Amino acid sequence: MDYSEFDDSVGNLDEGTYAGLPIVSVSERKGQKIPAAGEAAWRISVTSYEKVEAFEEQFTLFLEEVDTTEVKAIIIGQSPDAGDGSEVVVRSLVDNAPRLPGLRSLFLGAIDEYPISWIRQGDIAPLLEAFPLLERLEIRGGSDLGLRPVRHESLRILRFESGGLPVEVVRGVGACDLPALEYLELWLGMLEYGGDATVADLEPILSGERLPALRHLGLQDSEIQDEIAAAVASAPVVARLESLALSMGMLTDAGAEALLSGQPLSHLKRLDLHHHFLSDTMMDRVRDSLPGVEVDLSDQEESRGDRGYVAVAE
Structure with missing residues:
Protein backbone atom coordinates (compact mmCIF):
# COMPACT_ATOMS: atom_id res chain seq x y z
CA MET A 1 0.00 0.00 0.00
CA ASP A 2 1.28 3.46 -0.91
CA TYR A 3 1.02 5.85 2.03
CA SER A 4 2.69 8.79 0.30
CA GLU A 5 -0.54 10.72 -0.06
CA PHE A 6 -0.70 11.06 3.72
CA ASP A 7 2.70 12.71 4.10
CA ASP A 8 1.10 16.13 4.57
CA SER A 9 -1.20 14.74 7.27
CA VAL A 10 -4.38 16.06 5.66
CA GLY A 11 -4.61 13.75 2.67
CA ASN A 12 -4.54 15.81 -0.49
CA LEU A 13 -7.39 18.18 0.35
CA ASP A 14 -5.18 21.25 0.00
CA GLU A 15 -4.39 20.17 -3.55
CA GLY A 16 -8.05 19.95 -4.48
CA THR A 17 -8.32 16.18 -4.42
CA TYR A 18 -9.46 13.54 -1.98
CA ALA A 19 -9.11 9.77 -2.31
CA GLY A 20 -7.61 10.38 -5.72
CA LEU A 21 -10.67 12.30 -6.94
CA PRO A 22 -11.17 16.03 -7.68
CA ILE A 23 -13.21 17.82 -5.01
CA VAL A 24 -16.51 19.30 -6.15
CA SER A 25 -18.52 21.47 -3.77
CA VAL A 26 -22.26 20.88 -3.86
CA SER A 27 -22.96 24.53 -3.04
CA GLU A 28 -20.78 25.82 -5.87
CA ARG A 29 -21.80 23.33 -8.55
CA LYS A 30 -23.72 25.90 -10.64
CA GLY A 31 -21.71 27.04 -13.61
CA GLN A 32 -19.18 24.28 -13.12
CA LYS A 33 -18.57 21.41 -15.44
CA ILE A 34 -19.77 18.66 -13.15
CA PRO A 35 -18.02 15.30 -13.49
CA ALA A 36 -19.82 12.01 -13.27
CA ALA A 37 -20.91 11.19 -9.72
CA GLY A 38 -18.28 8.51 -9.27
CA GLU A 39 -15.47 10.69 -10.59
CA ALA A 40 -15.55 13.35 -7.85
CA ALA A 41 -15.22 13.70 -4.11
CA TRP A 42 -18.36 15.60 -3.11
CA ARG A 43 -17.96 18.33 -0.49
CA ILE A 44 -21.01 19.28 1.55
CA SER A 45 -20.61 22.36 3.72
CA VAL A 46 -22.47 25.36 5.15
CA THR A 47 -21.22 28.46 6.94
CA SER A 48 -20.98 28.24 10.73
CA TYR A 49 -23.72 30.77 11.44
CA GLU A 50 -26.34 28.90 9.42
CA LYS A 51 -28.89 26.74 11.17
CA VAL A 52 -29.07 22.98 11.15
CA GLU A 53 -31.79 23.18 8.53
CA ALA A 54 -29.31 24.74 6.10
CA PHE A 55 -27.15 21.63 6.22
CA GLU A 56 -30.18 19.41 5.76
CA GLU A 57 -31.17 21.45 2.70
CA GLN A 58 -27.65 21.17 1.31
CA PHE A 59 -27.63 17.41 1.86
CA THR A 60 -31.07 17.09 0.22
CA LEU A 61 -29.79 19.04 -2.77
CA PHE A 62 -26.88 16.60 -3.02
CA LEU A 63 -29.27 13.64 -2.96
CA GLU A 64 -31.51 15.17 -5.61
CA GLU A 65 -28.90 16.39 -8.09
CA VAL A 66 -26.19 13.74 -7.88
CA ASP A 67 -26.50 10.08 -8.79
CA THR A 68 -25.63 8.99 -5.29
CA THR A 69 -25.53 5.30 -6.25
CA GLU A 70 -22.22 6.08 -7.98
CA VAL A 71 -20.67 8.31 -5.29
CA LYS A 72 -17.37 7.00 -3.92
CA ALA A 73 -16.16 9.84 -1.68
CA ILE A 74 -17.79 12.50 0.51
CA ILE A 75 -16.20 15.36 2.44
CA ILE A 76 -18.17 17.08 5.18
CA GLY A 77 -16.84 20.59 5.70
CA GLN A 78 -18.39 23.27 7.86
CA SER A 79 -21.52 22.22 9.72
CA PRO A 80 -23.80 24.29 11.95
CA ASP A 81 -22.56 25.52 15.33
CA ALA A 82 -25.84 24.51 16.96
CA GLY A 83 -25.62 21.81 19.64
CA ASP A 84 -26.97 19.13 17.34
CA GLY A 85 -24.84 20.16 14.36
CA SER A 86 -22.59 17.10 14.40
CA GLU A 87 -25.53 14.81 15.08
CA VAL A 88 -27.41 15.99 11.98
CA VAL A 89 -24.38 15.21 9.84
CA VAL A 90 -24.14 11.64 11.09
CA ARG A 91 -27.91 11.18 10.94
CA SER A 92 -28.09 12.47 7.36
CA LEU A 93 -25.44 10.02 6.23
CA VAL A 94 -26.76 7.04 8.19
CA ASP A 95 -30.40 7.56 7.17
CA ASN A 96 -29.39 7.69 3.52
CA ALA A 97 -26.87 4.86 3.54
CA PRO A 98 -28.98 2.72 1.16
CA ARG A 99 -28.70 5.54 -1.39
CA LEU A 100 -24.89 5.54 -1.10
CA PRO A 101 -23.94 1.91 -1.79
CA GLY A 102 -20.64 2.86 -3.44
CA LEU A 103 -19.32 5.15 -0.68
CA ARG A 104 -15.78 4.11 0.19
CA SER A 105 -14.11 7.31 1.55
CA LEU A 106 -15.47 9.77 4.09
CA PHE A 107 -13.89 12.84 5.72
CA LEU A 108 -15.74 14.61 8.55
CA GLY A 109 -14.75 18.08 9.75
CA ALA A 110 -12.64 19.25 6.80
CA ILE A 111 -12.54 22.78 8.18
CA ASP A 112 -9.61 25.20 8.14
CA GLU A 113 -11.50 28.38 9.05
CA TYR A 114 -10.96 28.11 12.81
CA PRO A 115 -8.90 26.15 15.37
CA ILE A 116 -9.18 22.38 15.34
Whole structure:
Protein backbone atom coordinates (compact mmCIF):
# COMPACT_ATOMS: atom_id res chain seq x y z
CA MET A 1 0.00 0.00 0.00
CA ASP A 2 1.28 3.46 -0.91
CA TYR A 3 1.02 5.85 2.03
CA SER A 4 2.69 8.79 0.30
CA GLU A 5 -0.54 10.72 -0.06
CA PHE A 6 -0.70 11.06 3.72
CA ASP A 7 2.70 12.71 4.10
CA ASP A 8 1.10 16.13 4.57
CA SER A 9 -1.20 14.74 7.27
CA VAL A 10 -4.38 16.06 5.66
CA GLY A 11 -4.61 13.75 2.67
CA ASN A 12 -4.54 15.81 -0.49
CA LEU A 13 -7.39 18.18 0.35
CA ASP A 14 -5.18 21.25 0.00
CA GLU A 15 -4.39 20.17 -3.55
CA GLY A 16 -8.05 19.95 -4.48
CA THR A 17 -8.32 16.18 -4.42
CA TYR A 18 -9.46 13.54 -1.98
CA ALA A 19 -9.11 9.77 -2.31
CA GLY A 20 -7.61 10.38 -5.72
CA LEU A 21 -10.67 12.30 -6.94
CA PRO A 22 -11.17 16.03 -7.68
CA ILE A 23 -13.21 17.82 -5.01
CA VAL A 24 -16.51 19.30 -6.15
CA SER A 25 -18.52 21.47 -3.77
CA VAL A 26 -22.26 20.88 -3.86
CA SER A 27 -22.96 24.53 -3.04
CA GLU A 28 -20.78 25.82 -5.87
CA ARG A 29 -21.80 23.33 -8.55
CA LYS A 30 -23.72 25.90 -10.64
CA GLY A 31 -21.71 27.04 -13.61
CA GLN A 32 -19.18 24.28 -13.12
CA LYS A 33 -18.57 21.41 -15.44
CA ILE A 34 -19.77 18.66 -13.15
CA PRO A 35 -18.02 15.30 -13.49
CA ALA A 36 -19.82 12.01 -13.27
CA ALA A 37 -20.91 11.19 -9.72
CA GLY A 38 -18.28 8.51 -9.27
CA GLU A 39 -15.47 10.69 -10.59
CA ALA A 40 -15.55 13.35 -7.85
CA ALA A 41 -15.22 13.70 -4.11
CA TRP A 42 -18.36 15.60 -3.11
CA ARG A 43 -17.96 18.33 -0.49
CA ILE A 44 -21.01 19.28 1.55
CA SER A 45 -20.61 22.36 3.72
CA VAL A 46 -22.47 25.36 5.15
CA THR A 47 -21.22 28.46 6.94
CA SER A 48 -20.98 28.24 10.73
CA TYR A 49 -23.72 30.77 11.44
CA GLU A 50 -26.34 28.90 9.42
CA LYS A 51 -28.89 26.74 11.17
CA VAL A 52 -29.07 22.98 11.15
CA GLU A 53 -31.79 23.18 8.53
CA ALA A 54 -29.31 24.74 6.10
CA PHE A 55 -27.15 21.63 6.22
CA GLU A 56 -30.18 19.41 5.76
CA GLU A 57 -31.17 21.45 2.70
CA GLN A 58 -27.65 21.17 1.31
CA PHE A 59 -27.63 17.41 1.86
CA THR A 60 -31.07 17.09 0.22
CA LEU A 61 -29.79 19.04 -2.77
CA PHE A 62 -26.88 16.60 -3.02
CA LEU A 63 -29.27 13.64 -2.96
CA GLU A 64 -31.51 15.17 -5.61
CA GLU A 65 -28.90 16.39 -8.09
CA VAL A 66 -26.19 13.74 -7.88
CA ASP A 67 -26.50 10.08 -8.79
CA THR A 68 -25.63 8.99 -5.29
CA THR A 69 -25.53 5.30 -6.25
CA GLU A 70 -22.22 6.08 -7.98
CA VAL A 71 -20.67 8.31 -5.29
CA LYS A 72 -17.37 7.00 -3.92
CA ALA A 73 -16.16 9.84 -1.68
CA ILE A 74 -17.79 12.50 0.51
CA ILE A 75 -16.20 15.36 2.44
CA ILE A 76 -18.17 17.08 5.18
CA GLY A 77 -16.84 20.59 5.70
CA GLN A 78 -18.39 23.27 7.86
CA SER A 79 -21.52 22.22 9.72
CA PRO A 80 -23.80 24.29 11.95
CA ASP A 81 -22.56 25.52 15.33
CA ALA A 82 -25.84 24.51 16.96
CA GLY A 83 -25.62 21.81 19.64
CA ASP A 84 -26.97 19.13 17.34
CA GLY A 85 -24.84 20.16 14.36
CA SER A 86 -22.59 17.10 14.40
CA GLU A 87 -25.53 14.81 15.08
CA VAL A 88 -27.41 15.99 11.98
CA VAL A 89 -24.38 15.21 9.84
CA VAL A 90 -24.14 11.64 11.09
CA ARG A 91 -27.91 11.18 10.94
CA SER A 92 -28.09 12.47 7.36
CA LEU A 93 -25.44 10.02 6.23
CA VAL A 94 -26.76 7.04 8.19
CA ASP A 95 -30.40 7.56 7.17
CA ASN A 96 -29.39 7.69 3.52
CA ALA A 97 -26.87 4.86 3.54
CA PRO A 98 -28.98 2.72 1.16
CA ARG A 99 -28.70 5.54 -1.39
CA LEU A 100 -24.89 5.54 -1.10
CA PRO A 101 -23.94 1.91 -1.79
CA GLY A 102 -20.64 2.86 -3.44
CA LEU A 103 -19.32 5.15 -0.68
CA ARG A 104 -15.78 4.11 0.19
CA SER A 105 -14.11 7.31 1.55
CA LEU A 106 -15.47 9.77 4.09
CA PHE A 107 -13.89 12.84 5.72
CA LEU A 108 -15.74 14.61 8.55
CA GLY A 109 -14.75 18.08 9.75
CA ALA A 110 -12.64 19.25 6.80
CA ILE A 111 -12.54 22.78 8.18
CA ASP A 112 -9.61 25.20 8.14
CA GLU A 113 -11.50 28.38 9.05
CA TYR A 114 -10.96 28.11 12.81
CA PRO A 115 -8.90 26.15 15.37
CA ILE A 116 -9.18 22.38 15.34
CA SER A 117 -10.23 22.37 19.01
CA TRP A 118 -13.45 24.18 18.06
CA ILE A 119 -14.62 21.43 15.72
CA ARG A 120 -17.35 19.39 17.36
CA GLN A 121 -18.08 15.81 16.46
CA GLY A 122 -20.18 13.03 17.97
CA ASP A 123 -20.34 9.24 18.07
CA ILE A 124 -19.00 7.93 14.75
CA ALA A 125 -19.80 4.26 15.37
CA PRO A 126 -23.17 4.56 13.56
CA LEU A 127 -21.28 5.48 10.38
CA LEU A 128 -19.22 2.30 10.52
CA GLU A 129 -22.33 0.26 11.14
CA ALA A 130 -24.29 1.92 8.32
CA PHE A 131 -21.49 1.64 5.75
CA PRO A 132 -20.00 -1.86 6.02
CA LEU A 133 -18.05 -1.39 2.77
CA LEU A 134 -16.39 1.89 3.82
CA GLU A 135 -12.62 1.69 3.33
CA ARG A 136 -11.41 5.09 4.51
CA LEU A 137 -12.65 7.25 7.41
CA GLU A 138 -11.00 10.48 8.52
CA ILE A 139 -12.15 12.73 11.35
CA ARG A 140 -10.93 16.24 12.17
CA GLY A 141 -11.78 17.63 15.61
CA GLY A 142 -11.98 15.87 18.97
CA SER A 143 -14.54 17.86 20.93
CA ASP A 144 -17.44 15.56 21.95
CA LEU A 145 -16.04 12.83 19.68
CA GLY A 146 -17.00 9.28 20.58
CA LEU A 147 -16.44 5.76 19.30
CA ARG A 148 -17.95 2.67 20.87
CA PRO A 149 -16.49 -0.70 19.91
CA VAL A 150 -17.68 -2.12 16.59
CA ARG A 151 -16.49 -4.71 14.10
CA HIS A 152 -15.88 -3.53 10.56
CA GLU A 153 -14.64 -5.91 7.88
CA SER A 154 -13.65 -3.41 5.16
CA LEU A 155 -12.04 -0.36 6.76
CA ARG A 156 -8.44 0.03 5.59
CA ILE A 157 -7.62 3.61 6.65
CA LEU A 158 -8.64 5.32 9.90
CA ARG A 159 -7.34 8.76 10.85
CA PHE A 160 -8.12 11.17 13.69
CA GLU A 161 -6.82 14.75 13.53
CA SER A 162 -7.18 16.45 16.90
CA GLY A 163 -5.45 18.76 19.30
CA GLY A 164 -6.83 16.57 22.07
CA LEU A 165 -8.20 13.10 21.35
CA PRO A 166 -10.56 11.89 24.12
CA VAL A 167 -9.55 8.73 25.94
CA GLU A 168 -12.93 7.20 25.06
CA VAL A 169 -11.98 7.35 21.39
CA VAL A 170 -8.53 5.84 21.96
CA ARG A 171 -10.05 3.03 23.99
CA GLY A 172 -12.79 2.64 21.38
CA VAL A 173 -10.24 2.17 18.61
CA GLY A 174 -8.42 -0.42 20.70
CA ALA A 175 -11.65 -2.30 21.37
CA CYS A 176 -12.85 -2.33 17.74
CA ASP A 177 -12.28 -5.38 15.58
CA LEU A 178 -10.79 -4.05 12.34
CA PRO A 179 -9.34 -7.04 10.48
CA ALA A 180 -8.68 -5.13 7.22
CA LEU A 181 -7.19 -1.97 8.75
CA GLU A 182 -3.79 -1.16 7.26
CA TYR A 183 -3.33 2.48 8.25
CA LEU A 184 -4.10 3.98 11.67
CA GLU A 185 -3.23 7.53 12.64
CA LEU A 186 -4.08 9.20 15.96
CA TRP A 187 -3.25 12.81 16.80
CA LEU A 188 -3.38 12.48 20.58
CA GLY A 189 -2.85 16.13 21.46
CA MET A 190 -2.73 17.74 24.86
CA LEU A 191 -4.62 17.26 28.12
CA GLU A 192 -5.52 20.95 28.04
CA TYR A 193 -7.54 20.32 24.87
CA GLY A 194 -9.08 17.02 25.90
CA GLY A 195 -6.26 14.61 25.06
CA ASP A 196 -6.46 12.57 28.26
CA ALA A 197 -5.30 9.16 27.02
CA THR A 198 -2.35 7.50 28.73
CA VAL A 199 0.11 4.91 27.46
CA ALA A 200 -1.95 2.25 29.23
CA ASP A 201 -4.93 3.21 27.08
CA LEU A 202 -2.87 2.53 23.96
CA GLU A 203 -1.98 -1.03 24.98
CA PRO A 204 -4.72 -2.78 22.95
CA ILE A 205 -3.52 -0.92 19.85
CA LEU A 206 0.14 -1.65 20.56
CA SER A 207 -0.63 -5.34 21.02
CA GLY A 208 -2.11 -5.44 17.52
CA GLU A 209 -4.42 -8.31 18.42
CA ARG A 210 -7.47 -6.78 16.72
CA LEU A 211 -5.41 -5.20 13.92
CA PRO A 212 -3.90 -8.14 12.02
CA ALA A 213 -3.46 -6.23 8.75
CA LEU A 214 -1.93 -3.05 10.20
CA ARG A 215 1.09 -1.77 8.26
CA HIS A 216 1.25 1.89 9.34
CA LEU A 217 0.81 3.23 12.87
CA GLY A 218 0.85 6.89 13.77
CA LEU A 219 0.75 7.90 17.45
CA GLN A 220 1.42 11.57 17.00
CA ASP A 221 1.11 15.13 18.28
CA SER A 222 1.41 14.06 21.92
CA GLU A 223 2.81 15.80 24.98
CA ILE A 224 3.71 12.32 26.32
CA GLN A 225 5.59 11.38 23.15
CA ASP A 226 8.59 10.09 25.13
CA GLU A 227 6.38 7.67 27.07
CA ILE A 228 4.76 6.54 23.85
CA ALA A 229 8.15 5.96 22.24
CA ALA A 230 9.20 3.83 25.20
CA ALA A 231 6.01 1.75 24.92
CA VAL A 232 6.40 1.36 21.16
CA ALA A 233 9.93 0.03 21.72
CA SER A 234 8.50 -3.24 23.02
CA ALA A 235 5.08 -3.25 21.31
CA PRO A 236 4.21 -6.50 19.48
CA VAL A 237 2.50 -4.65 16.61
CA VAL A 238 5.74 -2.97 15.52
CA ALA A 239 7.27 -6.13 14.08
CA ARG A 240 4.78 -6.20 11.19
CA LEU A 241 4.69 -2.48 10.44
CA GLU A 242 6.10 -0.95 7.28
CA SER A 243 6.00 2.61 8.59
CA LEU A 244 5.78 4.25 12.00
CA ALA A 245 5.05 7.86 12.92
CA LEU A 246 5.87 9.34 16.33
CA SER A 247 5.93 12.83 14.92
CA MET A 248 4.40 16.23 15.77
CA GLY A 249 4.83 15.76 19.52
CA MET A 250 7.26 16.53 22.34
CA LEU A 251 9.79 13.79 21.58
CA THR A 252 13.13 14.36 23.30
CA ASP A 253 16.44 12.50 23.49
CA ALA A 254 15.01 10.35 26.28
CA GLY A 255 12.22 9.06 24.04
CA ALA A 256 14.55 8.48 21.12
CA GLU A 257 16.98 6.61 23.39
CA ALA A 258 14.17 4.34 24.57
CA LEU A 259 13.09 3.72 21.00
CA LEU A 260 16.59 2.80 19.83
CA SER A 261 17.15 0.57 22.87
CA GLY A 262 14.07 -1.51 22.15
CA GLN A 263 13.19 -4.00 19.44
CA PRO A 264 14.80 -3.68 15.99
CA LEU A 265 13.30 -1.10 13.64
CA SER A 266 15.44 -1.94 10.63
CA HIS A 267 12.51 -3.67 8.91
CA LEU A 268 10.65 -0.36 8.59
CA LYS A 269 10.52 1.43 5.28
CA ARG A 270 9.86 4.77 6.97
CA LEU A 271 10.13 6.31 10.44
CA ASP A 272 8.51 9.72 10.81
CA LEU A 273 9.76 11.79 13.76
CA HIS A 274 9.26 15.27 12.31
CA HIS A 275 8.58 18.12 14.77
CA HIS A 276 10.78 16.92 17.62
CA PHE A 277 13.14 18.18 20.34
CA LEU A 278 16.12 15.93 19.67
CA SER A 279 19.68 17.14 19.95
CA ASP A 280 21.96 17.11 16.91
CA THR A 281 23.86 14.21 18.45
CA MET A 282 20.72 12.13 18.91
CA MET A 283 19.55 12.91 15.39
CA ASP A 284 22.83 11.51 14.08
CA ARG A 285 22.42 8.41 16.26
CA VAL A 286 18.93 7.76 14.90
CA ARG A 287 20.11 8.07 11.31
CA ASP A 288 23.20 5.92 11.89
CA SER A 289 21.18 3.24 13.67
CA LEU A 290 18.70 2.87 10.80
CA PRO A 291 20.75 3.09 7.58
CA GLY A 292 18.16 1.38 5.40
CA VAL A 293 15.16 3.28 6.73
CA GLU A 294 13.79 6.56 5.41
CA VAL A 295 13.85 8.71 8.57
CA ASP A 296 12.11 12.08 8.71
CA LEU A 297 13.84 14.27 11.31
CA SER A 298 12.71 17.59 9.88
CA ASP A 299 11.37 20.43 12.02
CA GLN A 300 13.84 20.27 14.88
CA GLU A 301 12.26 22.48 17.52
CA GLU A 302 13.57 24.37 20.54
CA SER A 303 11.86 24.21 23.90
CA ARG A 304 10.11 27.28 25.18
CA GLY A 305 11.71 27.62 28.56
CA ASP A 306 11.57 24.18 30.14
CA ARG A 307 8.65 22.97 28.02
CA GLY A 308 8.17 21.71 24.52
CA TYR A 309 5.00 21.96 22.49
CA VAL A 310 3.02 19.82 20.08
CA ALA A 311 2.50 20.75 16.45
CA VAL A 312 -1.31 20.94 16.68
CA ALA A 313 -3.18 21.85 19.86
CA GLU A 314 -5.74 24.64 19.86
